[in-house]
Structures are given as C-alpha cells and as structure tokens.
Amino acid sequence: MDLQTLTFIIVGITFAVYIGIAFWARAGTTSEFYVAGGGIHPVANGMATAADWMSAASFISMAGLIAFFGYGGSVFLMGWTGGYVLLAMLLAPYLRKYGKFTVPEFIGDRYYSKVARIVAVICLIVASVTYVIGQMKGVGVAFSRFLEVSYEMGLLVGMGIVFVYAVMGGMKGITYTQIAQYCVLIFAYTIPAVFISLQLTGNPIPQLGLGSTLSGTDTFLLDRLDQVVTELGFAEYTTSKRLSSLNTFVYTLSLMIGTAGLPHVIIRFFTVSKVSDARKSAGWALVFITILYTTAPAVAAMARLNLHQTIEPAAGENLVYEERPSWFKNWEKTGLLAFEDKNGDGRITYNADKESNEMVKVDRDIMVLANPEIARLPNWVIALVAAGGLAAALSTAAGLLLAIASAISHDLLKGVFKPEISEQQELLASRIAMAGAILLAGYLGFNPPDFAAGTVALAFGLAASSIFPALMMGIFSKRINKEGAIAGMIAGISVTLLYVFQHKGIMFIASTSFLGDMPANWFFGIEPNAFGAIGAAVNFAVAFGVSRVTAAPPEEIQHLVEDIRIPSGAGSAGGH
Amino acid sequence: MADNNSEKMKAYWQANLKLMLMLLVIWFVISYLCGIVFVDALNSIRIGGYKLGFWFAQQGAMYGFVAIIFYYSHRMAKLDREFGVND
Numbered sequence: 109m110d111l112q113t114l115t116f117i118i119v120g121i122t123f124a125v126y127i128g129i130a131f132w133a134r135a136g137t138t139s140e141f142y143v144a145g146g147g148i149h150p151v152a153n154g155m156a157t158a159a160d161w162m163s164a165a166s167f168i169s170m171a172g173l174i175a176f177f178g179y180g181g182s183v184f185l186m187g188w189t190g191g192y193v194l195l196a197m198l199l200a201p202y203l204r205k206y207g208k209f210t211v212p213e214f215i216g217d218r219y220y221s222k223v224a225r226i227v228a229v230i231c232l233i234v235a236s237v238t239y240v241i242g243q244m245k246g247v248g249v250a251f252s253r254f255l256e257v258s259y260e261m262g263l264l265v266g267m268g269i270v271f272v273y274a275v276m277g278g279m280k281g282i283t284y285t286q287i288a289q290y291c292v293l294i295f296a297y298t299i300p301a302v303f304i305s306l307q308l309t310g311n312p313i314p315q316l317g318l319g320s321t322l323s324g325t326d327t328f329l330l331d332r333l334d335q336v337v338t339e340l341g342f343a344e345y346t347t348s349k350r351l352s353s354l355n356t357f358v359y360t361l362s363l364m365i366g367t368a369g370l371p372h373v374i375i376r377f378f379t380v381s382k383v384s385d386a387r388k389s390a391g392w393a394l395v396f397i398t399i400l401y402t403t404a405p406a407v408a409a410m411a412r413l414n415l416h417q418t419i420e421p422a423a424g425e426n427l428v429y430e431e432r433p434s435w436f437k438n439w440e441k442t443g444l445l446a447f448e449d450k451n452g453d454g455r456i457t458y459n460a461d462k463e464s465n466e467m468v469k470v471d472r473d474i475m476v477l478a479n480p481e482i483a484r485l486p487n488w489v490i491a492l493v494a495a496g497g498l499a500a501a502l503s504t505a506a507g508l509l510l511a512i513a514s515a516i517s518h519d520l521l522k523g524v525f526k527p528e529i530s531e532q533q534e535l536l537a538s539r540i541a542m543a544g545a546i547l548l549a550g551y552l553g554f555n556p557p558d559f560a561a562g563t564v565a566l567a568f569g570l571a572a573s574s575i576f577p578a579l580m581m582g583i584f585s586k587r588i589n590k591e592g593a594i595a596g597m598i599a600g601i602s603v604t605l606l607y608v609f610q611h612k613g614i615m616f617i618a619s620t621s622f623l624g625d626m627p628a629n630w631f632f633g634i635e636p637n638a639f640g641a642i643g644a645a646v647n648f649a650v651a652f653g654v655s656r657v658t659a660a661p662p663e664e665i666q667h668l669v670e671d672i673r674i675p676s677g678a679g680s681a682g683g684h
Numbered sequence: 685m686a687d688n689n690s691e692k693m694k695a696y697w698q699a700n701l702k703l704m705l706m707l708l709v710i711w712f713v714i715s716y717l718c719g720i721v722f723v724d725a726l727n728s729i730r731i732g733g734y735k736l737g738f739w740f741a742q743q744g745a746m747y748g749f750v751a752i753i754f755y756y757s758h759r760m761a762k763l764d765r766e767f768g769v770n771d
Contacts, residue, residue, distance in 0.1 A: 174742075179723075182741035186715045189746045193711050196753045197704050201760075315743060319732040328733030346738045347727065356720050382771045384761050391753035398746045405742040670690075673697055676769040 115254050115491040122292050122495045123269060126502075129288055130273030130281040138531050141278030141538060142209040142514050143378040148283055150385040154392025156283045157376040159290035161188075161367075161393070162400060163239075163504035164246035165564060167293060167497050172475035174408035175415075178343065180350035181408065187363025189394060189401055194368040196390035199576075200377040202583045202672045204386035209378065210511075211371045211575060212519040218582040220665055221590040222524055227597050229515045231574040232371045236508045236515075237549070239370075239567035243505040244553035250501060254494045260554060266502070267550045274506040274546070275539050279379060282506050289499035294399060296496020300480040300489050301403045304410050307483060314406035333413050339423075340416070341460030345409065352633050359638035366568030366640050369576030372504075372511040383675035411479045418482060419458045419467070426455040435481035444471035509549070513542035566608055573600035573643025581651055583673070586666045592655030600647025607631070607639045696767040703759055707752050714740060714748040 135141040148156070166188070174181030206214055212232060216225025244263065247270075251262030273285050298314070305317030309329055321328050333345050350356050367373065376393075377386045419427050429449060439445035446469035447456060458467040477497070480490045517538035522529055529537070574597045581588040581596075611630070634642065671677075718726060723737035731739060764770035 179738055179741060182719060182738075185742055186719055186745050189749050190711065190715050193707070193749050193752050197707065197756055318743075319734040319739070321733065330733045330735075330738075346735050347724070353720060357716060360715065360720065384757070384764065384771065387753070387757035387760060391750065391757055394750050394753055398750055402743055402746055670693065673700075674693060674769045675764050675771045677771070 109487070111487045111490060114487050115494050118488070118491045119254060119495045119498060122288075122499065125288050126285045127269070127272055129284045130277040133277055133281045133284045135276075135278035135280045135535075138209075138518075138535050138538075140280045141535055142510075142518065143375070144278075144280040144283045146379060147381050148379045150380055150389035151392050152287055153283070153376060153380050153385075153389045154394075155290045155396050156286040157373065157389065157393035158396035158400075159286040159293065159499070159503040160376055160507035161373055161397060161504070162293065162500050163243055164250070164497060164501035165242070166400065166404075167297065167500035168246070168476050169473050171404045171407040171411065171479075172472035174405055175412040175475050176472050177350060178337075178345035178348040180348050180356070181405075183350060183356055183359045183363065185401055185405065187360040188367055189397060190360070191364040191367025192390055192394040192397070194364060194576075195373070195377075196387055196394075198580050199368060199374065199583070200386045200390050201383045201675065203374060203579070204377050204380065205383050205672045205675060207378075209375075210514050210518050211374055211579070212515060213523065215575075215578055215582065215593070216519070216523065218665065218668065219578075219588075219590040219593045220662065221594065224578075224590055224594050224597075225519060225523060227594055228575065228578065229519045231570055231597060231601060232515050233512055235567045235570040235575070236371060236512045237545075237552075238570070239564065240505055240508040240512070240545070240549045241552045242564050243501050243508065244549045246501040247498065247505065248553055250494065250498050254498075263550060263553050267546055267553075270502060270505050270509065271543065271546050274509050275542050278538075279375075279510060282503075282510060283379060285506070286503045289503040290396060292499040293496040293503075294396070296492045296499070297400050297407075298403055300483070300485055300493060301407050301410075303485050303489065304414070304479070304483045305406060308410055308413070314403050314410075318406040318409055329413070330409065333409055336413065336416050340458065345412070351635065354632060355634050355638060358634050358641050362572050362638050362640035362644075363568060365576050365644050366572035369571035369574070369579070370567070371515070371571070371575065372507040374579075375511055375514070376507075407476065407479060411475045411482065414479070414482045415470075415475075416458065419456050426457055428455050430454065432456070433481075435478050438481075439474055439478055442474075443469075444474050445469060505549070509542050509545050512545045513538045516541040516545075566605075569604040569608065569637075569640035569643060570601060572640030573604040573647055577644050577647040577651065581648070583669065586669045587660060588651055588655045589658055589661045591658040592651040592653075595654045596647040596651030599650040600643045603646045604639055604643030607642070608636045611636045692767060693769075696763065696769060699763055700760065703756065703763075707756055711749065711752055715745040719745050 137145070139145050170181075170184050173184060203214060208214055208217070212225045212228035215228040216222060244266065247266035248259050248263030251257070251265050252259045255262060255265070273281050277285065301314040302312050305314040306312050308322060309317040309320040310323045311317040311320045318329060322332055330346055338344050350359065377389060380386050380389050418433065421427070429447060436445065440447070446467075448466055448468045450464065450466050451457065456466055457464055459465050477493060480493055517534055521537050522534050577600060578593050578597050581593065630636075718737065719741035723741060726737035726740065727735040729736040734743070761770070
C-alpha cells in the first residue's frame with residue numbers, strides 16, 4: 109500500500125477515536141467543563157498533562173534542534189522537564205487545595221483585588237494566544253502535507269476538529285481525548301527510535317543505544333558522531349555550547365519557570381480529587397514526558413549521523429545528486445531542503461564551510477519527520493509519525509483554548525462584569541468564547557505575523573515573568589499585598605517585553621528593533637528568548653519592595669494563606 | 685483555629701519547607717551544576733559511550749527530576765498522616 113493511503117487510514121482511525129471520545133465524555137455542568145468534575149485519577153491526569161504539555165514543538169522541532177546544536181540543545185531537555193519539580197513542590201498542591209476553577213481566580217482572591225485578577229487574565233490570554241498561534245500553524249502545515257491539500261484547507265480541517273472536541277467536551281472531553289492522544293504520540297515517537305537504534309547499535313532501547321558502540325565495531329556512536337561532524341568543520345557534537353554558560357543557565361531557568369507558570373498546565377492539577385493526588389499527578393506527568401524527552405537526544409544524534417552518512421557514505425565518496433533517495437526529493441519539493449551544485453561535479457558536498465557547502469538549506473524541523481525515511485523504515489511507521497505529530501499539536505491547542513475560554517467566561521464575565529449569570533449561561537458563554545478563540549487563532553494562522561519562533565519564546569517569557577512569581581509569593585509569603593503583586597506582575601512583563609521588542613522589533617517587526625538582534629548588544633550576552641528568568645527576578649524584587657512600604661494584607665487573607673498550606677479539607681474544585 | 689493547633693501547623697509547614705529546600709538543592713545540583721556549570725570537568729569521566737556531563741544534561745537530570753517528585757510526594761503523604769492533615 110502506498111504511503112498516502114496508509115497515512116489517510118492511520119490518521120483517519122486516530123481522529124475517529126478522538127471524536128468518539130469527545131461525544132462519549134460530553135460536559136453537562138460548569139464543573140465538568142472547567143475541571144472535568146474533579147475526579148480524574150492521578151495517573152490518567154498525568155498522561156493527559158503530558159499530552160497537553162508536549163506540543164508540535166516537542167514532537168517535531170525539539171530533536172531537530174538537538175541534532176544541530178548537540179550539547180547546546182540540552183536547554184530544552186532540562187528546561188522543559190525541570191519545571192515540573194517546581195510545579196509539584198511550589199504550586200500544584202496548594203492551588204488544588206484552594207479549589208477554584210482558574211488561575212486568575214486564585215490571584216484575585218489571594219490579592220483581594222479585581223485589578224490583580226484582570227492583570228492576571230491579560231497575562232494569561234496574551235501568553236496562551238501567542239502559544240496557540242504556533243500550534244494552529246503546525247496543525248495547518250501537517251494536515252496540508254499529509255492530506256496533500258493547500259495550507260489554508262489543512263488549517264480549516266484542523267480548526268474543525270479542535271472545535272468539535274474542545275467545545276463539546278470541555279475539560280472532561282479534552283482529558284479523555286488527551287489520554288488517547290498521548291498513546292498515539294508516544295508510540296509514534298518511540299517506534300521509529302527503537303528501529304533506528306537497533307539498526308545502528310543493535311540495542312533496542314534508544315536511551316542505551318545512544319551510549320553504545322556502533323554495530324560490528326568497537327567505536328562508540330557519540331565518538332563517531334563527534335569525529336564525523338568535526339571533520340566536516342562543524343562544532344563537536346557532545347560539547348558545543350549555546351553561546352555561553354551564563355546564557356545556557358538563564359535560558360534553562362526561563363524555560364523551567366515558564367513551564368510552571370503556563371496556565372493550561374496549572375489548571376490540569378485542578379482536575380484531581382485530592383491534594384496528595386496533585387503531587388503524585390505531577391510526578392506521573394513527568395514520567396510520561398520523560399519517556400519522550402530521553403528518547404529525543406537519541407533520535408537527534410542518530411538522525412544527524414544517518415544524514416551525514418547518507419550524503420558521504422565513505423570519506424570523499426559523496427552521494428551523486430542524480431542518485432539521491434526519494435525522501436531527499438520529497439523534502440526538496442517543500443523548499444525545506446535545498447541543494448546547489450557549486451563545484452559542478454554532480455555530487456553533494458555537505459560541510460560547515462559557507463563557500464563549498466552545497467546543502468544550502470537543511471531546515472531543522474524536518475529531522476523528526478524525515479528520520480524514518482532516511483533510515484528506510486516501512487511506510488506504516490512513517491504514517492504513524494504523521495498521526496503522532498498531529499496528536500501533539502491538537503492536544504496542546506485544545507488545552508490552551510480551554511484556558512483562554514475559562515479566563516474569559518469565568519474570570520471576566522462571571523467574576524467581574526456579570527456575576528449574576530446562571531451556570532447554564534456561563535457554560536454557553538465559555539463555549540462561545542472557545543469558538544471565538546478558535547476563529548481568532550485560525551485567522552492568525554491564515555495570516556501568520558512573521559514571528560513563529562519568537563512567539564513561543566514570548567509565551568514562556570510572559571508566563572515566567574508574570575504568573576509564576578505572583579502564584580508562588582501568594583502561597584509562600586503572607587506579607588505580599590495587592591499593591592506588591594500588581595506592581596510585580598506589570599514590572600516583570602514589561603521588562604521581558606521591552607527586552608524582546610528592543611532586539612526583535614516592536615511586535616516582532618524587525619525594522620522597528622532599536623537595538624540590533626546581535627550577541628554584542630545583549631545584556632551580559634543573554635539572548636531575548638532566555639530573558640523570562642530576568643523578568644521573573646524583577647517581578648519578585650518589585651513585589652517585595654512595594655509590599656514593604658505599603659499596608660500588610662488584611663487578616664482574613666493571612667488565614668487564607670495558612671489554610672491553603674494544609675491539605676485537609678480540600679473539597680472538589682468549585683467556582684464559588 | 686486553636687493555639688496549640690496553630691503551633692502544630694507551624695511545625696508541619698517548617699517540615700515541608702525543609703524537605704522542599706533539600707530537594708531543590710538536589711534539583712539545582714543535577715541540572716545547573718552537573719549539566720551546565722561543571723559540564724566540561726565532568727566530561728572527562730565516561731560511562732559507556734556517554735561523557736558524564738553530557739549524560740547529565742541529556743539524560744540524568746531528567747531521571748533525577750522524576751525521582752525528586754515521587755520522593756517528595758511520598759514523604760509529604762507520610763508527613764500529612766503524622767500531623768493528621770491528610771485529605
């Protein structure tokens with residue numbers, strides 16, 4: 109059977125399953141819509157959180173980044189997992205104890221201020237919308253490639269599917285769908301990795317294969333890779349740094365704090381029934397994430413080695429362009445891979461030298477998708493990878509849309525503007541808000557402002573510099589008051605935005621950048637993507653300073669803080 | 685809340701903070717120190733095909749994070765029962 113038909117069948121089956129689950133688990137009450145009724149088992153919740161968290165960026169882009177950065181790619185591995193330690197110890201159990209539906213609701217109550225709640229809603233919406241645009245774009249690209257339709261058509265199909273299961277099901281439908289999506293994406297990621305690890309090292313476990321010798325030799329895989337890339341003039345794979353140690357440090361910290369501050373991840377912990385389950389659930393989420401994240405470095409190194417060995421099977425015997433394999437031709441059509449015969453010998457030269465390198469374009473994002481083809485795996489494996497990438501993008505988009513919808517209907521409408529609306533009206537409002545959010549994300553997906561990579565960094569930076577510090581101080585300090593929290597959130601976000609905009613341009617329009625986007629102009633050599641941690645530090649400092657010179661919070665707030673620190677007496681999450 | 689009860693709650697919170705701080709130190713050591721600051725020094729040691737610093741950054745730190753969360757969750761469940769605040 110050809111690849112196209114197989115892809116149709118596998119993607120079709122998985123979508124039938126998702127939509128079937130969404131209908132089976134329809135939400136009837138606001139509690140089911142926002143927090144799935146609060147009765148999800150910690151292991152199931154961990155699995156859903158993992159699918160929610162791992163987006164197209166984790167599934168498609170991350171291993172490609174590591175393949176080309178080598179050691180420097182470690183910031184994504186440590187940064188996107190280490191945040192769960194912060195979540196499990198600093199936020200999740202206490203927010204679960206407090207037992208409300210949304211993150212701004214906690215901030216509004218803890219800081220006894222509607223202004224604080226509205227500031228939190230704005231931070232949440234900006235962070236989530238920027239993140240969701242990237243997901244919708246990923247959905248559009250993936251559908252258009254695998255259904256062989258235009259990008260716009262692919263995006264429409266994706267919007268329709270997200271609409272059905274997110275709007276119908278709410279959190280209840282999303283949770284069960286995400287469990288199915290996790291299973292699809294983890295199979296799709298690990299099966300090709302197991303095959304490739306077996307081919308190269310004879311060890312079926314990729315995490316061990318990466319540290320093993322190549323089949324039939326006594327050379328270690330990583331040593332061979334270091335040798336191959338350095339001979340071509342690239343930086344040594346296992347030691348190449350990302351700019352400086354300081355930048356690596358701050359970048360990792362930003363991703364960790366951003367992870368712990370992203371609202372769609374935090375609200376997942378409102379769906380379990382007990383405080384102790386919230387702690388366990390964070391652990392399970394990280395187990396399911398780590399399965400993919402420890403496989404990724406193996407995928408990366410093996411893909412890089414396979415790529416070089418395909419192009420130059422033996423030293424000096426480069427691949428003849430006319431004999432290039434079919435994956436090479438397919439990716440050339442997309443424009444993401446490009447060859448230019450500079451020396452006119454009809455063979456492909458691939459090295460780090462700008463003058464003689466003939467692989468003029470190798471897009472990092474194609475590595476995971478092309479990997480099974482480069483390793484000549486069977487067609488059904490390639491089709492499975494397509495289904496996995498779609499599962500990753502859709503599950504994250506749905507989780508983000510729910511966070512946006514609940515912020516609008518629950519925090520703005522019910523919490524601030526129209527407190528008297530009934531549960532049914534609120535449910536309707538959140539469905540309308542979600543449909544609106546899908547249309548907005550789709551519109552921005554049709555007309556993507558030119559900032560795909562920048563937006564993801566901004567989403568993390570915003571969450572890290574605004575939401576995380578406000579939540580953490582709200583739990584661990586009784587002294588932080590509303591003035592401090594509001595000033596802190598605004599200062600943290602402003603510093604981060606200003607730094608990103610001054611180097612990347614206002615709203616990412618490059619011509620408006622008033623300091624060039626060059627390492628020489630960076631503050632201590634810290635790249636804009638990594639600045640969220642500095643923003644968070646500013647937030648903490650301003651909040652402490654302002655709280656010190658203004659009145660302490662009222663006594664009932666101090667009791668509230670004492671109360672959330674103790675697990676007993678947690679009811680199921682409710683809105684009142 | 686009665687006064688002796690609030691003393692007890694203070695002790696519970698202190699025990700929680702102490703455990704948390706200890707685990708955050710481990711969290712910091714396995715990722716920021718082993719994986720970033722001292723990576724070059726650790727790379728001179730090898731386990732199989734892995735240089736040790738590289739292994740921490742791309743494998744070890746993540747296994748450590750999982751262990752930290754489960755240990756915390758386990759110890760806190762015990763602490764909750766000791767202080768009679770389990771849910």
